Amino acid sequence: MKMRDIVRRAGRSLKQAKARTLLTSLAIAVGAFALTLTIAAGQGARQYADKLIGSNVNPQALFIVKDETIFSPTATNAGLREYNADDTVLSDGSAIKQLTQKDIDALSKRKDLENIEPAYNLTMNYLTVEGSDKKYTSSLGAYGATILSDTAAGTLPALGTQIKDDEVVMPEDFASTLGKKPSELIGKKLTLTVAKAAAPPTEDEIAQIVATEGTAGLAKLAKGETKEVVLTIKAIKKKSATALTASTSLEVSNNQARQIAEYTTQGTNEYQKYFAVSALAKDSKPDDVKAALKNDGYTAQTAKDLQGVIFAVVNTIQGIVVGFAIVALIASVFGIINTQYISVLERTQQIGLMKALGMRGRDVARLFRYEAAWIGFLGGIIGAGGATILGTSLNPWITKTFSLGDGNTILIFEPLPIVALIISLMIIAVIAGYLPARKAAKLDPIEALRTE
Amino acid sequence: MIEVKHLTKTYGKKNNIFTALDDVTFTIPDGASVAIIGKSGSGKSTLMHAMSGLDRPQQGEVIVDGEDILKLKKKAVDHFRATQMSFIFQSFFVQANESCFDNVGLPLEIASVASKERRQRIIEALEAVELGDKIKSKAKNLSGGQKQRLAIARAIVNKPKILFADEPTGNLDSTTGDTIEDLLFSYTKKNKTTLIIVTHDPDLASKCDIEIRIKDGKIEAINEHKKAPTKHATLGRIQ
Structure with missing residues (x-):
C-alpha cells in the first residue's frame, strides 16, 4: 500500500x-x-x-583579578589563612587577593593588552553644582572609553578617547534630581569634595601640631584633610534600557579617578591596590589572552564569560x-x-x-x-x-x-x-x-x- | 482451477479437541459458481477461510492454479488475496462514514494501483452495480440492498479470479436478495470469475453450478447442476 x-x-x-x-x-x-x-x-x-x-561591554574587554574566588560564587577564602598585607578582608572574615601597582605595571608591559584601567574604589564626601549650595552625594566611577553611550546633552569624545581630567559626565537621572534640564547643565562647574583617609597620627605629628597650631590644629588633624576637585560638566548620558554601568554614577576621567583614589587611600593599606583591572585584548582573541594571563597567575573573565x-x-x-x-x-x-x-x-x-x-x-x-x-x-x-x-x-x-x-x-x-x-x-x-x-x-x- | 486436498482443521487441544474440517477434498473448475451449503457450525465458514488463505488448517492443500496457497509466505498470501480474490459478507462491512468512492477504492489502494487508474476502475465498478450516481454519497446513507451492491462493487473492482460470498443475501429481503444474486451470477459468468458462495439457503445453492454439502466438517455430497448458462444472464431491475 x-x-x-x-x-x-x-x-x-x-x-x-x-x-x-x-x-x-x-x-x-x-x-x-x-x-x-x-x-x-x-x-x-x-x-x-x-x-x-553588547552595549555595555566591549567584546575585546577582559576583567582581570588576582583572586579567582571572585568569579566563583561557591568558593570563598573564609577560614584561617596566612595574613597578607595586600589582601583586603571582607566583612565575613574572608580575604581577597588584590592587584598591586606592581601587577598594574606588569600588565601594562604586556603586548597583548591595552587600555589598562584599574577598578578604582572611589568615594566622596559630597558634591555641589554651580548655582546652588545644596550638597549631594552619588557614586563615582571612571569613564569607560570602550563603549560609546548616547547623550541627552553635550558631546562625548570619540570611541576609545578619554574625557579630559577636568571634565565630568553625568547620568540623565541626576539632572532631574538637580531640577535642571540636561542642556542647562552643560559647561556648569561641579565641585567634588573628597576626604583623605584619617591615618592615626604619630606622637611626633601630634606634638608638632600642638606646638605650632595649638588645640585647634589638633582638632583639624583628627577631622582629616579634604580637597575640592572642580570639574566641568561635559555631557549628560541618556538613560538606556540596556546600559547597565554608569547609569547611576558620576564619571570622571581615568586619570582623575586615579588621583582621587590615591588621595583618599593615601597612607592606608588600600593605597594603590585594586581588586580588579579592566583591559582590552590587543590584536589577539580575548580567550587567548585569558589563557596567557592564567599562566602568569591572574584570572580573567572575557565578555563571552560574562554572557555565559x-x-x-x-x-x-x-x-x-x-x-x-x-x-x-x-x-x-x-x-x-x-x-x-x-x-x-x-x-x-x-x-x-x-x-x-x-x-x-x-x-x-x-x-x-x-x-x-x-x-x-x-x-x-x-x-x-x-x-x-x-x-x-x-x-x-x-x-x-x-x-x-x-x-x-x-x-x-x-x-x-x-x-x-x-x-x-x-x-x-x-x-x-x-x-x-x-x-x-x-x-x-x-x-x-x-x-x- | 481450485483443488482442495485432504483439508483438516481442528480447534482446541487433546481432550477438548474439535474438528471443524475433516479430510475435505474437492475440485472447482475455473469460472464455476459453487455453493458451500451446510448448517451453522458445519465448518463451511472455516472452509472458506482456509480456501482464501485467511486461516491455516493443520493439514491439506489448497492449490490455486497449480500453487498451494497454504505453503506461501504471509506476504505472498496477502498479495494473492489483494490481487486475485475478493469477499462479500453477510453484513456488508462497508465503511459507513466513507463515501462510496473511498469504500470501493480500498482494495485498489491495498493493491497499490496508481490513483489515476484507480478512479476509472472505481467508476466502472460502481456503474456495474448501478450506483454510478452515488459516488460521493456516504455509505451510511444507502439502503441495505445498495450497501450490498456497494460491497459487490468493492469486490469486483480489482477484477478478482475468485469471489467469496459469505451469506450474501442473509441480511436482505427476498426481492432485494434476488437482485443481488442475479448481479453476482451475471457478473461472474460474464467475467469467468469463480464464485464461491457460503450459505445455508438451499434455493441459492440450487442456482449454482456445483453444490457442496458439508456436515460436521465432512463433505456430505457434491451435486452438479447442469443448467443453461443463459438462465442467470438477464439482469433484473435493480433496486
Missing part, C-alpha cells in the same frame, strides 16, 4: 472522530504551548542579554519550564495510547476487512501510527500556533511593563525551532501509538470479521 494512501486514510479516520481527535491533541497542545513559549523566551532572553552586553553567566541563569529557568512541559507531554503520551487503543477496538471490523482484502499487517500498523502522527501534528500546530499568537500580542505589553526599552522583545518566535518542535511531537506521538498499532497489526481477520 502506498504511503500517501495510508496517510490520507489515517486523516480520514481522524476526521470521523473529530471531538476525540481534538481532545487528544489538546493534551499535546498544552506541552507544545509551554515549549514554544519557553523556546521563544530563551531566544528572546539570549538576544536581550547579547544586546545588554547571564545565559546560565536563562538556561536554568528555561530548564525548569521545559521540565514541566515534558511532564505535560508524558501525560499526553498516555492520552494517545488510550485513544488509539479505543480506536483499534472500535474499528476491529474495519481492520479485519482490510486484512481480509489483503492489506498487510505492517500497513495496518502504519495506518495507526500515521493517525498518531496526525494527532501529534495537530497538537503541535494548536499549541505552537496559540503560543505564537498569544506571545506576539503580549510582547508590547511585556516590553512596556518590564521597561526593556523600545525594540526589545522578550519572546522571539523563530520558524525553525517551531518546525523542529512539531516534528518531534509527531515522533513522540508515533512512539505513543506503537502499542495500539501493533495490536491492530496482529488482529486476526477471522476473529475481527466475526465481531458484529
